[in-house]
Amino acid sequence: MTALIIVLLIVFGIVLLLLEFLVIPGITVAAIGGILMIAGGIYMSYHHYGNSVGHLTVLSAVVFSGISLVLALKSQTWNKIMLNTEVDSKVQKLDDENITIGDQGICVSRLAPMGRVKLDNIIVEARSTGAYVDEKTKVVVVGIVDKIVIVKPI
Template sequence: MGIIILLIITGILLLILEFFVVPGITIAGIGGFGMIIYGIIMAYGMGSSTGHITLAATLLATIIILYYFLRTKTWNKLMLQSTIKSQVDTVEEETIKPGDQGITITRLNPMGKARINNQEVEAHCPGQFVDPKTNVEVIEVHQTYIIVKPVK
């Protein structure tokens, strides 16, 4: 009976770890769920009434523990709470038009940075590499990048 209790408690702890510390479907969640199921199956092997009591106790304990951990702020220190604050630079179509000229800041391999009309944008040069500080001409303007060709 001790092994059944140990399996179920370990499974519940692994599920809590899965929910609050390691989000997603990982070995901790799968292992915890498997341990709980195996512990309940072992309890049913000892008799149906023992299995029913173990199943009910496991469900009740899981609900109480999850309720307790959701109410306390202890797990907030361990939980992943980072937010993404970056954004995609967009090309202002009013300031950059096809035919405008500028200079590359980095190597276009086939993409990099270029300065067009005093605005630093991501530039693509399909089919070829362009060295830094090369004069380029805008061919197309897209929302997040421009397509350029070297000026000869």
């Protein structure tokens, strides 16, 4: 019974570590739990069966971990759960000739502090002068810095 518990602890610990490496980003409960389960299984083997079986348990846990990692990476199963989208959209370039300081418009979305503003029937990204500006508020262009329109509410 003790041998079964030791084997299950090590196997479940390795499964948790594989989940951590391939699915869950960062260091989470899965990694900590996996390490604790493997360490607990190794400790139990030393405690119940002595040094020789404990050494064999450590060796087999390391070999089994390596083989599991190689097989998991080689089988490409992680590609099924991986995000495969590409961003192909482009940022609309601001044409300096169309928008000038003093132009008035209306907020299409809330500026917090960035948002969308409609100026002369052109919708552009804009930044407020600091305060949040609600949707459908009239604004005036107070500046253009590095192709970013700076507006303030009227």
